[in-house]
Amino acid sequence: MEKIAPALPGFSFDCHDCRALSEPIDYIVFDGLTKNGRVDYLRLIDIKTGESQLNTHQRQIRDAVSEGRVEWNTYNKVI
Numbered sequence: 145m146e147k148i149a150p151a152l153p154g155f156s157f158d159c160h161d162c163r164a165l166s167e168p169i170d171y172i173v174f175d176g177l178t179k180n181g182r183v184d185y186l187r188l189i190d191i192k193t194g195e196s197q198l199n200t201h202q203r204q205i206r207d208a209v210s211e212g213r214v215e216w217n218t219y220n221k222v223i
Contacts, residue, residue: 146170146191157187168201 150159150171160178162171169190176184188209190202198206208214 145193149191157189162189168199169205 146166147164149155150157150162157173157175158178161174161176163174164171169188171187171189171191173185173187173189174183175187176182188205190198192198
């Protein structure tokens, strides 16, 4: 289900803005990139079916985002 969710009717985000990660969360969405040519919002998405729950690592990621423990880093390697 996780692999096809962005293509299903009713998925709330533009499937072209979605990039699959698979583990530990399913997608990062660069909201607005396709339509506006700019990223308006970053979203981390995990797809659940039935009564599935977030696992421990997914809850930790959710909490880190909610608490603002997110940063940007650029890695430059000079050869």
